[in-house]
Amino acid sequence: MRRGLLRALKTRPGRLLAAPYIVWMALFTVIPLLLVVWFSFTTPEGGFSFDNFSQLLGYGAYFGRSFWLAALSTVICLVIGYPLAYAMSRETGAMRNTAMLLLMLPMWINMLLRTYAWMSILENRGLLNQLLSFLRLPTLHIINTPAAVAVGMVYNYLPFMVLPILTVIQKIDKSVVEAAQDLGGNQLTVFKRVVLPLSLPGVLSGITMVFVPGVSTFIISQTLGGGNSKMLGELIEMQFLGGTYNPYLGSAISLVMMVIVLISMAVMNRFGEGEEEVMVL
Amino acid sequence: MKKMIILLAALTLLLTSCKPAGxxxxxxxxxxxxxxxxxxxxxxxxxxxxxxxxxxxxxxxxxxxxxxxxxxxxxxxxxxxxxxxxxxxxxxxxxxxxxxxxxxxxxxxxxxxxxxxxxxxxxxxxxxxxxxxxxxGTVGIIYDKTRVSAPVDSWSALFDKQYSGQILMFDNSRDAFGIALKLLGYSFNTTDEGKLREAFNLLLEQKPLVQAHVMDQIFDKMENGEAILAPYYAGDALTMMDANENLAFAFPKEGTNVFxxxxxxxxxxxxxxxxxxxxxxxxxxxxxxxxxxxxxxxxxxxxxxxxxxxxxxNDGISYPTDMSGFETFTNLPEWTLSLYNELWIELFK
CATH class of the missing domain: 3.40.190.10 (Periplasmic binding protein-like II)
Structure with missing residues (x-):
């Protein structure tokens, strides 16, 4: 046993280096995940059952609302974020550093504070409407609607879309672009046939990084949605910290949400890879 | 890449879906x-x-x-x-x-x-x-006295169509149902399913009139004049009234919660x-x-x-003179709590 361990130490230093991470993952990811699965299939009385899941059938509206809002915010983030990342990748020096700083700066402020600030901006008597009425324009009713939640999500998650895309575009070999230009591609063709396909991995991880926290958010929807159109995150929170303490149902909701997210990610990745191949060919 | 993304997704999900409960x-x-x-x-x-x-x-x-x-x-x-x-x-x-x-x-x-x-x-x-x-402490109605048509003395003000979009409501089931139950003349601690469903119907009718279902944010929203009426705790109402002199506080005649x-x-x-x-x-x-x-x-x-x-x-808020209609919450049986949860989820579909 001991000799085996010694040999492993000698021949596989890599594993040893990974040990802290593996222990960390086991303690704080794998075990909690197993607990969630365990709780979802148990009742408060302790027996095995599918009751929690059959209850979920009635919650379609919450699932629909959460996935729709997360998808909408992801699309908006992509529409704003991709051109921004592309533009930033073409800048150099001070300009890019400044853009980067401006992008990251809000993230140094606590997310709760940022979201609260959006509440005072979007409120009926908030800063935005004060400005609009000062300019004698009609005021907007945004606060406590799904639109306000979408605004909050786009604001909070935009950097998570821009950064992975930027990283990938920056890494594209300049000579590939030059080759395309030499072969007579105009700017649009070069972008469509070379830059865009090569940047898809960044787009995919950007989508993941925005969509996943978007589906499960509850602070943003609680603060900007006014608790009127509750999302899955709020539903889960209610099961753990609400009037009824029901971690069994809460776990079941989390598990189903997780499974749907994983499936949609898997489908998207497959689609993305296919796309990449076709485009490269 | 694919594996990494899925792993990343699982991680992000896990990290964002669990709130550190202190x-x-x-x-x-x-x-x-x-x-x-x-x-x-x-x-x-x-x-x-x-x-x-x-x-x-x-x-x-x-x-x-x-x-x-x-x-x-x-x-x-x-x-x-x-x-x-x-x-x-x-x-x-x-x-x-x-x-x-x-x-x-x-x-x-x-x-x-x-x-x-x-x-x-x-x-x-x-x-x-x-x-x-x-x-x-007690719960009552905090309201903007310059923007109501008549002095507030009843929970029915929170269900009044003329204040549509200007009403805030508690964002937890026990307090919200409590208000509806009192307005209907029932006890906070009823375990009668029929009465709870009546209260649910009342809340369902009220929902389109409600600007937001909130708790702590009631402070900000009332002090800024964002809303006209809200239920809240007497001690905190005094704080809000210090910040905004248009605010007043009343105990509803149907009775209220003392905690x-x-x-x-x-x-x-x-x-x-x-x-x-x-x-x-x-x-x-x-x-x-x-x-x-x-x-x-x-x-x-x-x-x-x-x-x-x-x-x-003698301000009649911190130490109300007549507390005859005041009632405390007591514990409810498990099935009633489940019914509360079920109806509350139904309300926000």
């Missing part, structure tokens, strides 16, 4: 001479803990929770060892029912004599074996005697006075009440 572990190692206290956030003059240590030599490990439900799930979840907790009335009766708290030795708490007799032997602890009141938060000692507390010394200390005059100053709620201590300004005693 996760206090109660200091854990309760060596003799220390007491682990678990209280609501911003609900005590924390300098008093040092004062207690100076007087008794007992160290205080102080942690806070945001609401009764977090306190409950912390105790039930295990792994914590608290000596003193301060749950509200209905949670105390639940904890008695579920054998989570233990009987106190009132011989170690002589200052219990100083508690208002009206607050002794309450419905949630009928023989007064488990709890010592810490603070109490009591009281000291209790969980089962398995490591240092019961120290806990009782702590409770006794907090029930003496000076700590009682500075706590009421910090929290803005009403004191159960007779000598503290006597020493208050006449203005506060």
């Amino acid at each position: 996760s206090p572990n109660g200091g854990g190692n309760a060596e003799p001479g220390s007491v682990n206290v678990f209280n609501w956030g911003e609900y005590m003059d924390e300098n008093l803990n040092e004062m207690f240590t100076q007087q008794t030599g007992i160290e205080v490990n102080y942690n806070t929770y945001p609401n009764n439900e977090v306190l409950y799930s912390t105790l039930v979840g295990g792994g914590s060892s608290y000596d003193v907790i301060i749950p509200s009335d209905y949670m105390i009766s639940r904890m008695i029912d579920e054998d989570l708290i233990q009987q106190l030795d009132f011989g170690n708490i002589p200052n219990f004599e100083n508690i208002d007799p009206d607050l002794k032997n309450p419905a949630y602890d009928p023989e007064n074996l488990y709890s010592v009141p810490y603070a109490w 009591v938060d009281a000291f209790c000692i969980p089962k398995g507390a490591a240092n019961k005697a120290a806990a009782e010394a702590y409770i006794n200390f907090m029930c003496s005059y000076e700590p009682g006075l500075s706590n009421i100053d910090v929290t803005g709620y009403s004191t159960p201590l007779l000598d503290v009440y006597e020493s208050l300004d006449e203005e506060i005693k």
